[in-house]
Amino acid sequence: MVNFVLDEMQEMLKELAHEFARDEIRPYAEHWDLNSEYPKDAILAAHEMGLLNLHIPEKYGGAGLGCMEEVLVNEELAWGDPGFATAAYATALASAPIITGATESQKEKWLGKIANEGALASYAVTEPEAGSDVAAIKTSAIRDGDDYIINGNKMWITGAGYADFFFVLAKTDPDAGYRGMSGFIVEREADGVSLGKKETNMGQRCSDTRAINFEDVRVPADQLVGESESGGWMNAMMAFDLSRPNIAAHATGLSRAAYEHALQYSNERHSFGKPLHRHQAVQFMLADMKTKIEASRLLTWKAASLCDSGLKNTEAAAHAKRFSADTAMEVTTDAVQVYGGYGYSEEYPVARLMRGAKVMQIYEGSSQVQKMIIGREITKDL
Numbered sequence: 001m002v003n004f005v006l007d008e009m010q011e012m013l014k015e016l017a018h019e020f021a022r023d024e025i026r027p028y029a030e031h032w033d034l035n036s037e038y039p040k041d042a043i044l045a046a047h048e049m050g051l052l053n054l055h056i057p058e059k060y061g062g063a064g065l066g067c068m069e070e071v072l073v074n075e076e077l078a079w080g081d082p083g084f085a086t087a088a089y090a091t092a093l094a095s096a097p098i099i100t101g102a103t104e105s106q107k108e109k110w111l112g113k114i115a116n117e118g119a120l121a122s123y124a125v126t127e128p129e130a131g132s133d134v135a136a137i138k139t140s141a142i143r144d145g146d147d148y149i150i151n152g153n154k155m156w157i158t159g160a161g162y163a164d165f166f167f168v169l170a171k172t173d174p175d176a177g178y179r180g181m182s183g184f185i186v187e188r189e190a191d192g193v194s195l196g197k198k199e200t201n202m203g204q205r206c207s208d209t210r211a212i213n214f215e216d217v218r219v220p221a222d223q224l225v226g227e228s229e230s231g232g233w234m235n236a237m238m239a240f241d242l243s244r245p246n247i248a249a250h251a252t253g254l255s256r257a258a259y260e261h262a263l264q265y266s267n268e269r270h271s272f273g274k275p276l277h278r279h280q281a282v283q284f285m286l287a288d289m290k291t292k293i294e295a296s297r298l299l300t301w302k303a304a305s306l307c308d309s310g311l312k313n314t315e316a317a318a319h320a321k322r323f324s325a326d327t328a329m330e331v332t333t334d335a336v337q338v339y340g341g342y343g344y345s346e347e348y349p350v351a352r353l354m355r356g357a358k359v360m361q362i363y364e365g366s367s368q369v370q371k372m373i374i375g376r377e378i379t380k381d382l
């Protein structure tokens, strides 16, 4: 049965996340962004309230909730501020390949650290010369007795400056292409790990993004994620089936925030003797925003629901991520348009939201990469 009505627990969780976003995120969002301040206390508070990492199974200390519950919460957190939502989600993204591919004892240890101790983690895959083309990564992990020695550079890693550990994708067999990749858990404090400076990004500036350098970093072999080498690529990619519905939810929450601001402003501002929204051109802009937000949410819920049903959601997640990211860019641009000159000023929230929307079309697989995934899925049986 398809049901668009949330159950009581889901409604309560959504309300809890909304109240947190209203009281603990929104009042500080402008300050965090303009000062590039990482919202560590608010992230820890969200963790304490049970709003983060909902998908970690109960046996490892998590809430054991589904992707559906997670997208409900993530829409609200991004409605509060997209930079906060990205910063807070970094750990969940890093935990996804552990959930899908780690051994039981690895899950107990690393998921337990996140769920029970509030540890933060980052997903470190992208490199200076390999973003969309993940198979082109150069970071190597060479077996040496009971350890691996990791060398290489990662780039654009969200939360790296605050993470306790990283999920790192490296090549254990450089000649085997994507089949020669393995995932590792590397602790921030390991010798040979160094961080770049915090990047000055266009938007979502409270989120910490940095390069990580690994120089002869010795990692115990039991921190190779999974039973054996070579599962890294599959693991790192499967993580996206879990994470992309959540990124889509972030984009939906961000769009909704921009739309609500624009709607309210269109009622306050008058031109030619009437509120802006009485002009059909403005009203149609608002109508288009609302339709696209509704569609974003439905695609997101479908991708999350398939995930919870144990069904393959790769194509659905790509539709949701691409459509809601593109929608966020369109909606925030139109919200600035509704505000006119005031929209161009940082005095009003829509400029920050528009700056924050752009990266949604770039990270977690760009909109072009999502089209490649959709194209591959729809033509594979031809």
Ligand SMILES: Cc1cc2nc3c(=O)[nH]c(=O)nc-3n(C[C@H](O)[C@H](O)[C@H](O)COP(=O)(O)OP(=O)(O)OC[C@H]3O[C@@H](n4cnc5c(N)ncnc54)[C@H](O)[C@@H]3O)c2cc1C
Pocket: 090, 122, 123, 124, 125, 126, 129, 130, 131, 132, 133, 155, 156, 157, 158, 159, 201, 209, 359, 362, 363, 364, 365, 366, 367, 368, 369, 372
């Ligand atoms: C703020 C921020 C946070 C990030 N956080 C993380 C993180 O936590 N962990 C992590 O591992 N990475 C992270 N990334 C990296 C992000 O995933 C990459 O930037 C993204 O995958 C794109 O890679 P790229 O920047 O190398 O661009 P490129 O791959 O060089 O692509 C450049 C452009 O070309 C297009 N393009 C590339 N190949 C094709 C193709 N075959 N067909 C059509 N178009 C194509 C792309 O869509 C893009 O528009 C983050 C990036 C940013 C900006």
